[in-house]
Amino acid sequence: RKEVEQDPGPFNVPEGATVAFNCTYSNSASQSFFWYRQDCRKEPKLLMSVYSSGNEDGRFTAQLNRASQYISLLIRDSKLSDSATYLCVVTNTDKLIFGTGTRLQVFP
Amino acid sequence: SQTIHQWPATLVQPVGSPLSLECTVEGTSNPNLYWYRQAAGRGLQLLFYSVGIGQISSEVPQNLSASRPQDRQFILSSKKLLLSDSGFYLCAWKEYGGAPSSYNEQFFGPGTRLTVL
Numbered sequence: 001r002k003e004v005e006q007d008p009g010p011f012n013v014p015e016g017a018t019v020a021f022n023c024t025y026s027n028s029a030s031q032s033f034f035w036y037r038q039d040c041r042k043e044p045k046l047l048m049s050v051y052s053s054g055n056e057d058g059r060f061t062a063q064l065n066r067a068s069q070y071i072s073l074l075i076r077d078s079k080l081s082d083s084a085t086y087l088c089v090v091t092n093t094d095k096l097i098f099g100t101g102t103r104l105q106v107f108p
Numbered sequence: 109s110q111t112i113h114q115w116p117a118t119l120v121q122p123v124g125s126p127l128s129l130e131c132t133v134e135g136t137s138n139p140n141l142y143w144y145r146q147a148a149g150r151g152l153q154l155l156f157y158s159v160g161i162g163q164i165s166s167e168v169p170q171n172l173s174a175s176r177p178q179d180r181q182f183i184l185s186s187k188k189l190l191l192s193d194s195g196f197y198l199c200a201w202k203e204y205g206g207a208p209s210s211y212n213e214q215f216f217g218p219g220t221r222l223t224v225l
Contacts (some may be wrong), residue, residue: 004151034213043198043216044152087151095167096214098144098152 001026004090004099012105017078021102023088024070030097033064035073036087038101044087047073078106110135114199114217121224127172127186129220131199134180139201141182142214143174146196158182159204194224 006023013019025033033050048055050062050071061074071088085101111134121127133139143155154167156174164174171190175183182199199217 041196041221043219045216046213049213095154095157096152100149100151 002099003027003092003097004088006088006099006102008100008102010103010105012107013078014107015078015080017106018074018076019078019104020075021073021086021088021104022070023072023090023099023102024068025088025090025097026069027090027092027097028066028069030069030090030092032091033062033071034089034096035060035062035071036089036098038085038087040084044098047086075104078104080106080108082106110201110215112199112201112215112217114197114220116220117218118221119223121189121222123191123224124188127184127189127193127222129184129197129199129222131182131184131217132180133182133201136180136201136203138179138204140204141176142200142202143182143184144198144200144216146198147194152198156184189224191224194222196221 004025011019035047036044037047038044048057048062050064052064054063059076063072083106085103087101088099090097113132140159142157144152145155146152156166158164158176161176172186197220200214202214
């Protein structure tokens with residue numbers, strides 16, 4: 001089993017739609033959680049950290065469920081510019097573990 | 109402000125040839141430095157990390173090596189490339205302090221796309 005699993009997608013949604021991604025992780029001792037965004041052929045960039053109580057940043061909401069070991073990212077009012085691959089990232093004692101990413105394509 | 113540079117941006121090398129990829133960081137001191145590889149359809153794999161000059165930790169056995177000759181310089185090398193070494197190589201840094209997994213954000217360089225033929 002992979003340490004971090006994500007549905008690869010692609011998720012094809014129209015502008016204005018709400019879309020949600022889930023990610024599961026296998027190590028219950030994982031300490032920190034993040035969502036990164038990666039545009040095609042570019043480097044990943046931090047989108048947001050994920051806090052235990054859940055957190056929101058504009059149109060983006062992240063949730064953490066430690067008991068079920070999954071993390072979610074909700075994007076409201078999708079924009080064309082949201083098209084990218086979203087990487088779920090989990091830490092354990094000494095390194096970041098990246099999921100393979102979920103691809104989002106927003107169409108007009 | 110801090111910036112991270114990687115070069116070259118793209119590289120095509122024959123099997124068996126040597127490799128040297130360079131990464132430099134500006135605007136910070138004593139950063140933690142990382143080398144990742146992203147193969148097609150796969151997640152980022154941590155290859156090496158360094159918490160100081162001359163200090164290198166290897167995450168996976170392979171024919172690659174890393175060195176940190178200066179505080180803000182991180183080099184990835186190979187004596188003989190394999191086909192399986194093809195991929196997108198990313199250097200990253202974070203503020204000094206704590207294990208590589210600690211809370212602080214990692215910032216990635218623009219990457220080097222390596223094709224081994």
